[in-house]
Amino acid sequence: MMRTHTCGELRAEHAGQQVALCGWADTVRDHGGLIFIDLRDRYGITQVTFDPKDSQAAWDAAQAARGEYVLRVAGTVQLRPPEMVNSKLETGAIEIRGTAIEVLNRSQPPPFPLDDEKAAKVAEELRLTYRYLDLRRESMQRNLLLRHRITQAIRTYLDGEQFVEIETPILTKSTPEGARDYLVPSRVNPGCFYALPQSPQQYKQLCMVAGLDRYFQIARCFRDEDLRADRQPEFTQVDIEMSFLTPEDIYALIDGLLADVMEAAGHPRPTLPLPRMPYREAMDRYGSDKPDTRFAMLLTDMSDLFTGTQFKVFASVLGQGGVVKAINAKGLGAVSQGTIDGWTAAAREAGLGGLAFIRVQPDGSWKSPIVKFFSEAEQAGLRERLDMQPGDLVLFGADKRDVVNLALGRIRLLAGAEAKAIPADTFAFTWVTDFPLFERSAEGGLTSVNHPFTAPHPEDAPLIESDPLRARALAYDIILNGVELGGGSIRIHDSDLQARAFRALGLNEERIRAMFGHMIDAFRYGAPPHGGIALGLDRLVMLMVGAESIRDVLAFPKTQRATDLMMNAPDKVDARQLRDIWIQLDLPESTPSAG
């Protein structure tokens, strides 16, 4: 037996016992006559002392110990005298009087400090290159452990709800809709390629056709798109599909699941049911389809107030059917002009011509480049409807409705952060419901907001032909603190309705057949009404542990250039390997080699 206990479990009640511990030397403090070694493993830290009076041989050997050496120590658990108790350690009531020490492995000095406080400042590049050392840190292990707890809670919950965990293929078929696919060449089918799944969407629907009734999977998904702080090229989603359901069944299921997740993560269970908000309201009030409901600063439509205004900018926009909206950034009346300039740049990036504003001075007077154009009635209307108080800052956007919503939605988040109006340790869930079925595509046609199998709202089915952009879908997203945790929909299970949806998207029979023939076929054999949802596990864990990046809740994440700095992946391969899969490279001269 190498060890009798872990480094986190010995307490006062173990005093007098002979024990053996294994772990890494967290710190070695050599006082000459007396040596202290803090031995660390996943479970905690235990202090071991080496005194030549206890064992000359062990004391001699302990002098060789250095940071991160892997050690096995044996000795007696001893109560610390009261004045030497270390309240910062779980095991601080005791220490081990070491009588034997064995160096199981030596270690070079680590390339960066492994204590959390210092490591937090270390370049992430270095942490990722030596990820196995980074993961020795207490905070990283805590994140991974909590991820495990959350995953376990999800499995337990879904198992209790009669869901069956089913694995679906990683090598599958490319579907040109949606994100760019990762492709895998087929050796035995020259010139043909698998795609890694962007989601198990079609497989899970086919599981419903198969009568499995309730499916789930902790599914790895792949998308070859540019990365963000909360986006990795491979990620994990909690993928769920069920038969014979209404949206209410999904809401209830996920409400319960998220409550269990919160509890597993050590947070209070949220009040159920979780709040809901129609898509239209989210866009109009929050300027986003993923509203951060932790703070107000809502968008307020002022178009009616400025009907007939003398202010040409507003008059012109309203004359062209646009809107004038405002947000009251409470308490930011004294924000620097530089900050407002930064927001103006953000507003322009979102398509707005500019960002008009009014500062409400401490004496209640207004300071603004535009107020001089406003009538008494307009000023009074603003004051009342925006509850303008001394110290407030009102920001205006005027343009087409979608542009104003997008721009002010972004400004709202910046202003909320600036005003420190977003409370920490708050978990504000909200469902966004009634998404539109279609949206205008870049090419001018229609494209699915979700995917082409999304069912229309029953009342809106006739709009598929008459006014498709107004048709609502039985689709929903679940949002937490302004982050999209996941989304789903009720699917179309009727062949005729599906055909109408495809027609609206402008797909011809041939293309439908090639892309979705297997789905159409399956739906002809008694497909049950079904629907589902997928939750981003990485983002969920990120929010549960308060991490700022998804990378902090992944054991081995990729950099923004989608590389693995530790493994040096992706990498070149032998010409032989390429021949096997019928690939010839045709690289431009300037293409830099990876790594």
Next chain:
RNA sequence: GGGGGCGUAGCUCAACUGGUUAGAGCGCUGCCCUGUCACGGCAGAGGUUGCGGGUUCGAGCCCCGUCGCUCCCGCCA
């Protein structure tokens, strides 16, 4: 594809307006030290300033290019 930030010792940072031999703390190595837990004391080693080019009497600093990390937009459910 576009915009911003960063790159100096193993780590975190400093180095005035371009000016002497590029510094500090931590870490590391050696010696001393029997109650520390951020141990303490003394001494020491450690640098292609990411890389390449340019301007200059002189470049860590200015210019051009390039590589890498990161944040955002586009993209992405």
